[in-house]
Amino acid sequence: MKVLYNLAKDKKGALARVKEGFLAEFIYLFRGIYGRSDIFCDSLYDSGATSDRVQASSIRSQQLDNYSMKMRQYFRRYRTGLDHRTGLDPEMIKRRDELKHDILSYFGASNGDWRDVSWQMSHIIKDVKTLSALVALDKDEISALRYAEKNRIPFQITPYYLSLFNKDGKSDDDRAVRAQVLPSKRYCKRISINRRYGADLDFMGEKWTSPIDGITRRYPQILILKPYDSCPQICVYCQRNWEIKCLDEAKVTKEKVKKAIDWIRENENITEVLVTGGDPLTLNDRLSAG
Template identity: 50%
Template structure:
């Protein structure tokens, strides 16, 4: 019987080290032969420069002459990253030195090997392979060898293969529109109604849902099975006074019998984990500021945030019917029964917008503004629409998903009357995270909003729970078919307390290149972005906007970000410490995922 080949995360640390040095024995010998760290650095740069030059030299006698341009291109990128990592400038900037660790390990200094984690060794294993173009890509596609009809037929067969690969993954996934999902949601709905002694009429009344938002463990346990880890997390949330809200509607998407493959992410989004609760509590005890985006420093007046030239955020309300655990504003979100609307504060904020002619767009969000009554929303939107220089009003809300019955016809008509073609746009911004969230109820609401002339845009937060292969592609497909336009895909904020949700930046780049790219351009309209604190979104597809500058002992990459305005003004850079790719792959492996499907992740920088 053939022994199954071990995957990366199953290898011992010593074996990883052996593979790392085997990937480039010259580097190991060079480090050993160097009398000190600075000599090692000099030799390393000379070696990389010669290697790089051989890739550009068409007359080279090195074995890289026959290397494929794709392999050469990635090899050049790996060389660039390695040069960044061994620069003294970046060591000073990041207060660390990966080269020092490599030097000590090569020279078998005491404690050197124990000082680094498998993630560190893995990064250099793939970089050392990468600088030689040893990428282990699955196949070579020759597009230029044939011509004419034959070439067209061959290319069509290759494209069928790509499309079939995509559809094969689609077929393994479920949306809330599948008949089995609809039946199950109906079953859960009736259980919830029975528990609250409510009627079908109550179910369609959003006020009933608001009155019965689930925010205690006893009610939740009476309706769905929770495992010990979920129970412990909820107990800690109550103990540490960390608010959690789940609408009865959203609870109907839960698997009644316990956490499953299809509702794992849905549960994680609304039930604080043990790690999250301990981290939030520790931050509070240490008085650590959890305002990751620096909104206090980008607020020119209460209830307003401004990070861009033409758009501002207006926050009239500081809670939501349902609280997302990964929320960037978790530091200011309150329990639903504690939240208030301060009219004078809102009026002053709107007056401030009116007095600034350079603001042309207002995002009304919070919290979730649609927790408020129609009259209050009308009052706010009407006041903003009365400002001559405002040409777009966005309503940022997740009620479309968590409380679809909130979208009564009165609300839709109220918003639509301010949507004037050629004069002003009113649009909806929401957060679909999983295809299971797209249900018949939500489809009906989307239809009415679209018929009223308003567009709906989605800003997906790319988390661990929707980062598996083709999950985001499937969500994209279902959203577009349902009338929602993908707009942004956000790299999860680097908040320490939300570590459960974080994904290496390389994964969102990989998704864009290897999964989204197989979809039609009209479907993959979202742009992957990173939100730089205080400064705003930076696109992740451009080297000019960010670069890896260091690899920490645990395998975390440190990136240097150059803000969106860095080509029009001298703006401070920002350092971001990512989570280790190795740790992410290990977690996927433990969850039963085949991590060989992610093998190219190491080469996204």
């Protein structure tokens, strides 16, 4: 908001601090708020435009097809392992298979291990040394990850997900893939500063909607049950990064889960439970079944 305020007030240097993408995003957001996005055709929603519902629906369907075509044009700028036009991008599939082979060789594993969830779980990459031995990292990525290690900010990547990287370094093909799991230095510094000053990182206010440990309840009949506080892979954008721990430090307390389930059982107003976390499927079948 401060950036937008400075732009609106034409403060010195404000424009130089932002990129075109930032400006475009807010321009279209504000246009949408005022109904000036030029995306929707007002005549379709005019009761006097046509009395034939089938005709109106067909026009709307064609309009959606046009949107889809525009989206596909943008998507085609990026190669992916799954391409809805050709099925698969041969070059990318080959590249990912080669990296998969390198990962298996590094860990002395086989193709059979690759499909074993237990093997994937026991070979999660969570340090710069291992990661840089398998894929090329640029200076910013290395600096950020070392800062994360020093300040105990966890990052974890499964072998499978790592195989989606471009082995030779960050490119347009894997930029988003990397951004999901490699924290930036700015992100790490912000986490570190907030910790140092005791800032509350729970921006969703879950601590204030937790009537009992392991439960978050915001709605009349639906609640969240969190039996585990880690994931095999930690996403940078996760809203629960403030409580997610690395797998080595994570724990599940059966007593805590039992009390939470008893609380749900005794409250007749609860009709729906979303089991989340952390990733509850990280737990073995015996613990998951209770």
